[in-house]
Amino acid sequence: MSRLTPLDIRHVEFSRRAGGYDRREVKAFMERLALEVEDALRESQGLRKRLSAAEAEVARLRNAEAELQTAVMAAERIAGDLKETAKREAQLLLDDAERQRRARLADVEDGLLRSHARLEALEMQRRLFKEQFRALLQAYATALEADDDVEARPSGSVSETGPVAPTPRQTRTIDPEEALLDDTVRP
Numbered sequence: 001m002s003r004l005t006p007l008d009i010r011h012v013e014f015s016r017r018a019g020g021y022d023r024r025e026v027k028a029f030m031e032r033l034a035l036e037v038e039d040a041l042r043e044s045q046g047l048r049k050r051l052s053a054a055e056a057e058v059a060r061l062r063n064a065e066a067e068l069q070t071a072v073m074a075a076e077r078i079a080g081d082l083k084e085t086a087k088r089e090a091q092l093l094l095d096d097a098e099r100q101r102r103a104r105l106a107d108v109e110d111g112l113l114r115s116h117a118r119l120e121a122l123e124m125q126r127r128l129f130k131e132q133f134r135a136l137l138q139a140y141a142t143a144l145e146a147d148d149d150v151e152a153r154p155s156g157s158v159s160e161t162g163p164v165a166p167t168p169r170q171t172r173t174i175d176p177e178e179a180l181l182d183d184t185v186r187p
Helices: 006-010 023-152 176-181
Strands: none
Touching: 006 176
16 A cells, blocks of 8 residues: 555545535645645655755764764874974984994093003103113213322322322202203203
């Protein structure tokens, strides 16, 4: 059986019987019924359209929500990746800085050791030079005194016991280090 439409209600024909209903009242009631069914159908059709639009909007919002959720998850993943990358790069920079610091420290320590070794070598050379120079000055002083003694002895003077010993001369003792610093002192 098919659905009734307002048109079906308006054109329905009832069989006639004796003593039946008032035809005008039945027609008026049927017209009123047809109008109400028309209104109900129009309202139902409007509600169906609104329902269809609402369902489409819900579907669109669900798709948008899913896309947004996907975007949020992707953003979180990218943020995590960026954070990890930044941590790795920071660690690499720290490691490189530490390596450079250690290399510079090793260079400074090596330079310091070389400087200490050079200083010790120079101090040793200075001591050696002073000792050798002091010995040289002492040798010259001894040679000069011996030469002075030979010159001070009178030629041909002989004592009964042998040659006359020279008289000790007053000589000024010169400190070799002082002689090095003082240009007026002559050996």
